[in-house]
Amino acid sequence: MLISLKGIDINFERLGSGKPVLILHGWGCSADTMRAVANYIAAVGREAVLLDFPGHGKSGKLSKPWGVDEYAELTEEFIERQKLRGCDALCHSFGARIAILLAAKDPGIFGKLIFTGAAGIRPKRGLKYYVKVYCFKLARTLSKVKFLDKLFRLTEKSGNAGSADYRALSGVMKTTFVKVVNKDLAPLLKNIGNETLLIWGSEDRETPLYMAKRMEREIKNSGLALIEGAGHFCFLDDYRRFCSIIKVMLEG
Incomplete structure (x- = not known):
């Protein structure tokens, strides 16, 4: 389905029935990335x-660079309209920036x-590192979703895949990416009063474990669940374990 928000056609789906769970995907991903988890949520x-x-999935493109604030405003309007x-x-990486x-x-x-794998805390490493590494790791992880295998194979052939992927972004999305990554949301964590469950892969390199521990300290009513051996996309790396953890939260 499509809904027009801020002059952009936004693709969305509603699966199942019961109390709704809004799923916000990570940067460079789409709703399809989290479809397996969405199907599980609908099944329970x-x-x-x-x-x-x-600028993601089947939604329309941006005509000018956005930051986290603009994405948050659009999400707020979506929540109101729906x-x-x-x-x-349930928020992964960039999606958590919006929710924060x-x-x-x-x-x-x-x-x-x-x-x-929530983003929002300014990393200790510089932006250049994340530009080079994040995009390649994203494509590698998404190869676990069958229909994205081709994307990974094409990306892997590049000698410097992360930089190549970054260069392939439109000028608008490049600027948007930089604006998003540079915004530090850490000062807002103390203002979150919602019951919050943090689920992290022990091998997450994109949003390292120190970020999870800081969020657990600063978000008042929060707890951290660690999935051993999983990375930034722990809901794909260990789908069953991830679902067993969220089941407790969703039913509680």
């Missing part, structure tokens, strides 16, 4: 609501929060 009696952010206020939210900004400003917009 909850409604899974997925959307593609602008009557989702008070829904639980919204929950810190308006505690009632969400119920429970589940963050996995």
Whole structure:
């Protein structure tokens, strides 16, 4: 389905029935990346609501660079238009940036929060490192989703895949990427009062474990679950373990 928000066609789906869970995907991904988890949520009696952010998946492109604030405003409008206020939210990486900004400003917009590989804390390493490494690791991980195998094979052939992928972005999305990564949301963590579950892969290199531990310290009502051996996409690396963890949160 499509809905027009901020002049952009936004692709979204609603699966199952019951109290809704809004699923916010990571940067460079789409709703399809989290479809398996969404199907599980629908199977256990909850409604899974997925959307593609602008510039991602089947949604329209940006005409000018955005930052986290603009993405958050669009998400807030989506929640209002779809009557989702008070829904639980499952957020991966970039999606957690959006949820942090919204929950810190308006505690009632969400119920429970589940963050996995959540971004938002400015990394110790510089932006150049993440530009070179993140995009390649993203493609490698997404190769686990069958229909994205071709993307990985093409990316892997490049001698410097991360930089090549970054160069392939449009000028608008390059600037957007830089704006997003440079925004430090750490000062907002203390303002989040929602019950929050942090799920992290022990081998996550994109949002390292020290970020999870800081979030656990600063978000008042939070707890951390670690998935051993998993990386930034722990919901793909160990799908069964991930689902068993969120089941407790969703049913509690």
